[in-house]
Amino acid sequence: MQTEKQFPQIAALVPHAAPMLLLDRVISVDADKLCAQVAIVDDSLFLTGTGTGVGAWVGIEYMAQAIAAWAGYHAQQRGEAVRIGFLLGSRRYDASVPYFATGSTLHVEVEKLLQADNGLGSFACSIRDADSQQQLAQATISVFQPHDTREFLQESPQ
Template sequence: MSQETRFDSRLFELIPHRPPMLLINEVLDVTETSSASRTYVDEESPFFEAEKGVPAWIGLEYMGQTAALIAGHQLALGKVTPHLGFLLGTRSFKTHCDYFAPGKYTVRCEEKALVGDGLATFDCFIENEPKDGSDVQCLATASLSVFRRPV
């Protein structure tokens, strides 16, 4: 898959990340308080390890970039001023796998709290997208704390 078709063009409108550190591939949904993205895990994915996939801890960045879609959408609507988002930390990061095996994954984020203009928290989930008709499984969850600094 070429670079041009590997990434949904809306990503470039909503978040500042660019390859090789753009880790999500498609915008599935975005509102003022929630977002969903799709991530492809394959040999072209950053951090991919042969015979394994992508380490599960990279899921934190999948979540962070998906949460950033919300801020980008809010900015496009004129609801916030331009700012940088810094991941301050995470609570309750849990994974049910050591690696994300090759395939597609859905990442979902919900803004849970906003303290002034500076601090936001998000509840995030990563689910597999099974090809064989089996059940969707939640593979990772976390609560992210993000500091928003005006630019």
């Protein structure tokens, strides 16, 4: 895997804008995997009312954005534009904690299981505490990235 110094800013890889761009940076990537980092800080979006952390349910979005970063990185490597994709669903999202604690740093790891020519994909995903490497959440995420987003959206039933 390549080291973090060789990566574009996360905003160049994920087609989201603040405040919904939740990941901080890519720390490693190869043909099938990506690891991104997110720090849970006092002003993190979705912080609990008590300030103890971000609800573990947000982990699915962290995973989806890491998949988007993987797709964006590879699109850039091919000289293509970063395109939007769609989260279709998740299987067996399992979190071992109720929230990701304020002050912690997370590693969001995604690994391609399937990527079909029609744009469908499946990724094994996990979230680990960056310091202890304890797994905090895991899921299999299904995604869809159409070849032509505008055409796809125009063809969708209203």
